[in-house]
Amino acid sequence: MAEQQSRGPRRAAVPPTPTTVPAAKPKPKPKPKPKPKAKTNNGSTPALIPVDWGGGGSAAVKWPSAQYMISLGVEPDVAYKYAGKKVDMTKYKSTDLTPANYARSMTEWLGVNTENARAFWSPWTRRGFDYKGYLNSDSKVSSAYTRQTKTFFPAIIREGWDTIDPTLYTLTNRGASKAKPTATIVNPVTGQQQQVQVDSTKQATAYGTVQNELARWGLEDLTDEVFNKVFKDGISDAKQLTNYVRSTKQYKNTFQGMAEYNANPANVQKITEQQYLMKAQAYMNTAQQYGLPDSFFTRKEIGELVAGGVSPAEFNRRVVNGYLVAMNADPATKQALAAQGVNFGDLLGYYLDPKKMEPILTSKANQAQLQSYAQNAGIANLTPTMAQELTQRAKSAANPDGTFSVDDERKALDVAAQGQGLTAVAPGSNAQTVDTTQLIGTKLAGFGGTTQVEAQQATQKALQGQEAPFQKAGGYATTPQGVTGIGSAPQ
C-alpha cells in the first residue's frame, strides 16, 4: 500500500456530488495542466469525476473497485467509500459534465509522470495492450495518454473498469472502436464457418482465456484438461502442451486425416493445424455453395480429402463438374426425385460419388415414403424426427442391423392411426391421453425412448378413461386383461 501511495500524487478527494462538478459553462475551463516533465509526486491532482457521456445515455456510472482506485493514488478511505457505487447522473446536466471533462481530469493526472501512467495502464498491459512504446519519454507518455484516455474512456464506462478488454478495440483518430466482438472460425465438427462471440466475461479469467482460445480451434472440450495442465501440473512449455493436446481423442477427431497426410513421404510440405482448418474451410465453402447435403460432407470426408492431398481447388473443380451434370438432368427425373425427398444437393452428391450417396438417398426415399404412409393412414403429426427414427431402425439390405421390418413399422403406424382419438380429450375431461410416440411405442419396443410395457399401459389407461363408448377410439380389441389389439402386456 505504501508503495502504491508513493507512486503518484494523492487526489484531493473523490466527491461524486454536484458541487464538485464543473459549473455549467459552454466550455468549462480545465484546471491548469501540470507539465508532464515532472517525475515527482507533488503535482496537483484533479478529482476523479464520474461522467455522463454528454447528452443522455446511461443514467448511472459505476465507480471502479477500491483496490483499483487506490492503485491510482486515491486515498483509501475515499476509495472504499465510493467503490462499486453507482452514481445517478440524471441530476447532472450534460453541459456540466462531459466526456471531455472527465477525460481531461484523468489525463492531467496521468500526465504528471510516468509512474502515474504506468499505474493506470498496467492492468491492461497484462491483458495484452501494448503501451510500452509510449514509455520512452515523458512527453510521449503525456500525449499518448491524453489521446488514449479520451478515446477509451467511453468504452471503459460502458463496459466496466474491471472487465473491459482493450485488445478488442482498435484505436483510431476518431476514437476507440470495438474491432473484434466476434471471431470467425471453421467448426471442425460440422466444417462450417461460424462467428464465435468473444466473451469478454470469460476472457476476464484465466479459465476463460484458455476456453476462448481453444474454442477458436474447435478444441473447447479440452479446456479443463489444458487448464489443469497449466495451473495444476505447472506445464508452461508450449511444445509440451502441444504434444499433450495432439495426443487427445478430441484433437484426433478434430484434425482427421492430418497425421496421415504428414506421414506420407510424398508430401514434402507438411501442414499445420492452422493450414488444415483453412483447407477445411475452403472445402466447406464449396460444399455449401453448391448445396451438398451435410450427411454427404462430414468431418470424416474432410479428413479423407486432406489425407488424400486433394487441394481445395481440385475439390471445387470436381463439385463444379458434378453441378453441371446435375443441372442438366432431365426435369421430370428431378421432379420425381423431389417427390421422394431428394433435392438438388442430393442429386449433385450422387453425381459426385454414387456409392457414398446411395444409402443416403435410399434413406431419404424411405423416410419420405413412411411419412406419406403415415399421412395417408391419418397421422397428421408424425414429425421428421420420428420418421427418421423409423427409417434408421428399419431393416433392409442397406441397413441389415435394423431392428424392425418395414412391415412391422407400417403396422405400428396403422395402430397409431387408430389411436389418434386417444391423443386428445374433450375439454373438461380428466381422462389421460397418450401421444403418437407412445402409440407407436406399443408396437415397436423402445421407439422414441419409450418403454413398450409402459406405452401399452398408458394407452390402456387412456382407453379406460374414455367416458362414453362413442368417445373410444375405434379399432382396439379389449379384454379384461387389457388392450389386445396393440399387443397386450405379458401375463
Place this chain on the structure above:
Amino acid sequence: MAEDNKQATPEKIHTVADLRSMAHDYAVPMSDGTLEKIAQDGLTPEKAKAFEEYIKTTAQGLYPTLAPQIKAGIPTAYLIDPYRQVAKQMLGEDHEPDFTTDPKASAALSGGVDPATGRPSPMSLDQWKGHIKTTPGFGYDQTPQAQETAQSAVRGMLAEMGQPQEGM
C-alpha cells in the same frame, strides 16, 4: 502468528485474552462469551491445564490429519502457517484462508493421500498451490498473473500449431 515466546501455555494463562490466544493458536473457534464464562470464577492453574487439554482435543478432532503433532503440543496455527503463507503469496496479503469452516481451504489439510496408509493427509505445498490455482472460489484465475500465464501458454501452443502471432 504468535511467536514461540508468546505461545499461550497453561502457566501463562491468567486472563480471557490468554484463553483467546490459546484457542487462536490451536485454531479452535470460540466465542468471547464462552471464554469469559470459563474465566468467570478465576483462572487457576488446574483450570488452565484443563482448558489446554480441551483445546488440544478439540483441535485434534477439527484437524485429524494434524492430530499427532497437535497432541505433541505443536499449535495448529504453526502447522497450518505454511499453507497460510503460500495462500497469501498467491492471493494477496489480505487473503486469510479459513481452514476450519471453508472446505476449499480445509482441503489443504486433508486433500492429500498418505501413500503408506492411503488415508487423507495434508497436501504438499505444491499440491496446495495447484489447488489454489485451479479452484475457482479462490479467485486466482482472475488475477492478472493467472491470465498472463494462461494467455502465454495457450497462445504458445497455438503458435506451435501454426497460428500466426498477433502483432500489436
